[in-house]
Amino acid sequence: MHGDAxxxxxxxxxxxxTWAVVGLSSNRNRAAYGVAAVLQRFGKRIVxxxxxxxxxxxxxxxxxxxxxxxxxxxxxxxxNGELAGPVADEAxxxxxxAVWFQLGVVDDAAFARARAAGLYMVMDRCPAxxxxxxx
Numbered sequence: 001m002h003g004d005a006x007x008x009x010x011x012x013x014x015x016x017x018t019w020a021v022v023g024l025s026s027n028r029n030r031a032a033y034g035v036a037a038v039l040q041r042f043g044k045r046i047v048x049x050x051x052x053x054x055x056x057x058x059x060x061x062x063x064x065x066x067x068x069x070x071x072x073x074x075x076x077x078x079x080n081g082e083l084a085g086p087v088a089d090e091a092x093x094x095x096x097x098a099v100w101f102q103l104g105v106v107d108d109a110a111f112a113r114a115r116a117a118g119l120y121m122v123m124d125r126c127p128a129x130x131x132x133x134x135x
Contacts, residue, residue: 003122016073023078024048032078038128085110
């Protein structure tokens with residue numbers, strides 16, 4: 001299972017509101033841009049993580065998760081499957097509480113590592129689709 005309903009609900013409602021969005025840049029044509037806007041509308045603080053470290057939706061960006069100078073609750077991953085595993089490992093290293101792999105991002109080994117490290121994990125789902133269902 002890539003994330004049961006209880007895990008999805010817990011991540012979206014109980015684990016905290018600071019979401020690092022890995023792969024988020026100022027490119028309005030990318031899915032991450034729109035999803036981050038939805039997360040903001042639902043009260044989440046988004047933190048752009050992208051090599052360009054651009055400010056997006058009014059929030060300053062960081063080149064890497066390790067560069068964020070405050071705790072992150074959820075790491076939302078918008079990178080291809082080959083890069084997603086290392087991002088999940090970085091999420092563990094920075095003390096995130098959950099990792100969320102976006103639609104089409106699947107890495108079963110990374111899922112198992114994150115869960116073994118005690119993180120909540122969702123894979124191949126979109127929080128912008130799931131969060132309105134909670135209301």
